[in-house]
Amino acid sequence: MGGLNASLAVALSGLTADQGALEATSNNVANANTPGYSREVPVLEASDPVVLTPLTFGSGVTLQSIQSIRDPILESQIQQETQTQGQLSALVSALSETQTNFTASTGDIGTEISNFFNSVNQLSTSPSDLSLRQGVLTAAGNLAGAFNVAANNLTAQRSSLDQSVEQDIGQINQLTSQIAQLNGQIANLTNVGETTGTFVDQRTQLVDQLSSLVDVSVIQSDNTLTLTTSSGTALVAGQQSFQLSSQLDSSGTQQVFAQGANITSTIVSGQLGGVLQARDQQIPAIQTQLDTLASNFAGAVNSVQAAGFDLNGSAGGNLFNPPPASGTGAAASLSVAITDPALIAASADGTSGSNGNAEALYALRSQGIINGQSPTDYYSNLVFNVGNASANANAEQSASGLVLQQLNDQRSSVSGVSLDEEAANVLRFQQAYAASAQVITTINTMMEDVINMKTS
Amino acid sequence: MRVNPNLLPDLLAALSGTQQQINTDLQEISSGQSINVPSDNPAAAAALVQNAGQTSEADQFLRSVGSVSGELQNGDSALSSVVTALQRAITLGTEGANGTLNDADRQAVAVEVQGIQTELINLANLSYQGSYVFAGTATQAAPYVADSTSPSGVSYIGNSSVNQVTLGDNFSVQSNLPGSQLFSSSGSDMFQAVQDLITSLQTGNDISSAVGEINNAYNFINQQRVFYGNAVNRLNSQQTFLNSQSTQLAQQQNTLGGADLLQVISNLVNAQVSRQATLEAVAQTQSTDLFNFIK
Numbered sequence: 001m002g003g004l005n006a007s008l009a010v011a012l013s014g015l016t017a018d019q020g021a022l023e024a025t026s027n028n029v030a031n032a033n034t035p036g037y038s039r040e041v042p043v044l045e046a047s048d049p050v051v052l053t054p055l056t057f058g059s060g061v062t063l064q065s066i067q068s069i070r071d072p073i074l075e076s077q078i079q080q081e082t083q084t085q086g087q088l089s090a091l092v093s094a095l096s097e098t099q100t101n102f103t104a105s106t107g108d109i110g111t112e113i114s115n116f117f118n119s120v121n122q123l124s125t126s127p128s129d130l131s132l133r134q135g136v137l138t139a140a141g142n143l144a145g146a147f148n149v150a151a152n153n154l155t156a157q158r159s160s161l162d163q164s165v166e167q168d169i170g171q172i173n174q175l176t177s178q179i180a181q182l183n184g185q186i187a188n189l190t191n192v193g194e195t196t197g198t199f200v201d202q203r204t205q206l207v208d209q210l211s212s213l214v215d216v217s218v219i220q221s222d223n224t225l226t227l228t229t230s231s232g233t234a235l236v237a238g239q240q241s242f243q244l245s246s247q248l249d250s251s252g253t254q255q256v257f258a259q260g261a262n263i264t265s266t267i268v269s270g271q272l273g274g275v276l277q278a279r280d281q282q283i284p285a286i287q288t289q290l291d292t293l294a295s296n297f298a299g300a301v302n303s304v305q306a307a308g309f310d311l312n313g314s315a316g317g318n319l320f321n322p323p324p325a326s327g328t329g330a331a332a333s334l335s336v337a338i339t340d341p342a343l344i345a346a347s348a349d350g351t352s353g354s355n356g357n358a359e360a361l362y363a364l365r366s367q368g369i370i371n372g373q374s375p376t377d378y379y380s381n382l383v384f385n386v387g388n389a390s391a392n393a394n395a396e397q398s399a400s401g402l403v404l405q406q407l408n409d410q411r412s413s414v415s416g417v418s419l420d421e422e423a424a425n426v427l428r429f430q431q432a433y434a435a436s437a438q439v440i441t442t443i444n445t446m447m448e449d450v451i452n453m454k455t456s
Numbered sequence: 457m458r459v460n461p462n463l464l465p466d467l468l469a470a471l472s473g474t475q476q477q478i479n480t481d482l483q484e485i486s487s488g489q490s491i492n493v494p495s496d497n498p499a500a501a502a503a504l505v506q507n508a509g510q511t512s513e514a515d516q517f518l519r520s521v522g523s524v525s526g527e528l529q530n531g532d533s534a535l536s537s538v539v540t541a542l543q544r545a546i547t548l549g550t551e552g553a554n555g556t557l558n559d560a561d562r563q564a565v566a567v568e569v570q571g572i573q574t575e576l577i578n579l580a581n582l583s584y585q586g587s588y589v590f591a592g593t594a595t596q597a598a599p600y601v602a603d604s605t606s607p608s609g610v611s612y613i614g615n616s617s618v619n620q621v622t623l624g625d626n627f628s629v630q631s632n633l634p635g636s637q638l639f640s641s642s643g644s645d646m647f648q649a650v651q652d653l654i655t656s657l658q659t660g661n662d663i664s665s666a667v668g669e670i671n672n673a674y675n676f677i678n679q680q681r682v683f684y685g686n687a688v689n690r691l692n693s694q695q696t697f698l699n700s701q702s703t704q705l706a707q708q709q710n711t712l713g714g715a716d717l718l719q720v721i722s723n724l725v726n727a728q729v730s731r732q733a734t735l736e737a738v739a740q741t742q743s744t745d746l747f748n749f750i751k
Contacts, residue, residue: 032462095495096493096495099493099494099495100493102494103492103493103494104491104501104504104505104508110505110508110509111508111512113509114508114509114512114513114516115512117513117516118512118513118515118516118519121516121517121520121621121622122516122519122520122523124520124619124621124622125520125523125524125527125621125631126523126527126585126587127619128586128587128595128596129585129586129587347593349593349617351592351593351594351595351615351617352587352593352594352595352596353587353588353591353592353593353594353595353596353617353619353632354593354617354619355593355619355620355621355631356619359620359621359622359628362622363622365513366625376505376506376509377506379505380502380503380505380506380509381502383494383498383501383502383505384494384498384499384501384502385498386494386495386498387493387494387495387496387497387498387501387502388494388495388498390493390494390495390498391494391495391496391497391498394495401469405465405466405469408465409460409465409466410460412460412461412462412465413458413459413460413461414458416460416461416462417461417462418458418461419461419745419746419747420461420745420746421461423745423746423747423750424746426750427750
């Protein structure tokens with residue numbers, strides 16, 4: 001071949017390719033701050049040469065494709081870490097709310113236990129004094145109140161976590177159906193050979209969001225994503241999403257169902273995992289300890305009461321209403337059974353001035369009446385457990401936060417838009433465009449030369 | 457290798473980290489406590505619960521020591537009046553034994569001793585905050601009632617029980633002496649002695665031996681007062697011990713949970729400097745890229 005027309009076509013292919021490349025560059029610049037955006041690189045390729053023996057002529061340049069630069073392995077690591085981060089954030093925020101119930105204050109359970117025994121010790125110095133007896137009743141009431149408040153707060157916290165479960169399920173369902181939709185769009189575009197970069201970015205972004213909510217396993221195959229929970233429950237398959245739903249169980253807590261099966265216990269990470277862990281494990285463990293403390297304490301006090309005599313010389317009755325036999329709910333329902341201060345059984349022998357039974361009551365302060373531990377020892381262990389759970393979750397969250405930050409840095413170093421780079425590309429493609437245009441002008445001149453040759 | 461072109465998230469994370477540090481430091485400085493929630497230091501928070509329990513217990517023991525001290529001193533001062541009354545009875549008895557007195561004079565002395573008898577009954581029926589101090593544990597009723605059928609002229613309706621009050625770890629104090637032990641002891645019955653003195657003054661017989669009985673009772677009660685002296689001494693030393701225990705517990709509490717202000721302020725200054733530097737870095741780095749230079 002050869003010839004001016006061919007040269008014109010070659011120069012034109014340069015113009016077109018550079019225009020396309022510039023478009024990709026300007027798209028990068030425009031999306032420099034778009035979350036989840038992966039920078040696009042124009043893939044330029046020399047067009048197939050034309051061979052005219054013995055010569056071979058190049059036939060210009062083709063813009064093969066616009067490729068999004070991303071590292072799938074890095075992205076799957078980010079998704080994994082996002083799940084951990086979601087789980088730990090939910091746990092940290094739940095536990096930090098929980099531990100406010102056990103923070104040292106003038107009315108915390110530990111203080112009220114001390115106050116109760118203090119009032120009993122004071123009564124022991126003057127066992128028939130009605131105002132001191134009233135002091136014991138008041139202290140017992142305050143202690144019961146402190147147990148009630150802590151237990152009710154924990155119950156309220158569990159039910160607000162219950163609402164989070166429902167909200168999380170709603171968000172998960174929305175995300176999975178969006179992902180299924182994008183799967184469809186990407187498949188359609190791929191079938192007609194279009195670029196799918198932006199859609200894939202969107203889908204990756206949605207999977208990241210989903211990861212912060214629930215544990216997701218991603219299976220990538222020919223431009224479509226299959227999502228399951230880590231235990232294998234399908235969430236998205238191709239263009240179909242599978243909705244999660246919630247149902248109340250017999251105890252009134254929301255359970256997570258997928259296609260008819262209860263999968264609550266299999267969800268271990270993501271925000272939903274953290275919420276469930278706090279609601280079903282951490283807080284109930286604390287509730288159980290609180291109930292154990294309340295029921296054993298009330299039981300021990302009542303049996304000492306029964307061994308003594310009140311101010312009227314009658315055998316002592318219950319000071320606290322007997323807690324449920326199982327202990328469950330003891331802290332929430334703890335209450336003082338009597339209003340008459342004369343009914344406190346301070347006397348060991350029925351005489352009004354005897355303090356023998358008040359002394360026995362006081363002795364409970366250092367006796368192992370709560371699973372072998374004294375009430376204060378048991379409570380201090382409870383505080384340790386609560387604080388430790390919260391401190392561990394905090395530490396794990398910051399560690400996981402650092403890992404996630406590191407991974408995001410790495411992702412950004414692969415896929416992030418560098419304005420320096422884009423500026424250089426703008427210059428590069430602009431210059432190439434100008435050069436191609438100059439070639440066309442030159443060919444035009446040459447064409448004119450050829451035409452003018454005849455007329456002159 | 458391509459570098460991360462977008463440092464902003466890292467810088468923001470650093471800023472939020474220093475802000476967090478500043479908040480924590482400020483909270484520690486304003487509360488004076490390094491442990492504001494259990495997770496700040498779970499082991500120390502648990503130890504603080506123990507410490508608070510022990511501190512509260514020591515404070516209560518101090519209050520109870522005060523109450524028991526009051527009761528004992530009250531009993532002791534009643535006994536001191538009893539001793540004075542008995543001294544007067546001895547003087548009167550000695551006077552009555554003097555052979556120069558005629559019957560009418562002795563009758564007058566006997567009337568005076570009867571007055572002492574009433575006073576002694578009143579003292580033995582001392583009540584403190586609504587309870588009868590010398591009634592054993594049957595504190596609701598006056599323990600001594602006049603009883604003409606009894607040889608001693610009174611009968612004791614209290615009991616012989618005593619109360620022990622716990623006022624420290626493994627430390628307890630007997631807080632009362634019953635009248636049966638003090639005044640109506642079988643070897644030395646004070647009321648019997650007084651009644652005998654009255655009878656002997658009235659009849660003029662055996663006055664000296666009746667005075668001897670009063671002397672016995674006088675000595676016995678003085679011996680019993682040692683109980684009060686000892687108990688008050690024990691309470692005083694327990695008070696000293698409890699005070700020093702409170703001080704120790706307060707020190708321990710400060711070690712466990714008090715903010716180390718020098719350390720915290722130095723942390724705060726570091727965090728502020730680091731925050732300032734990061735802020736300046738953010739302001740600097742974001743201003744330039746290649747686009748600024750393309751004309």
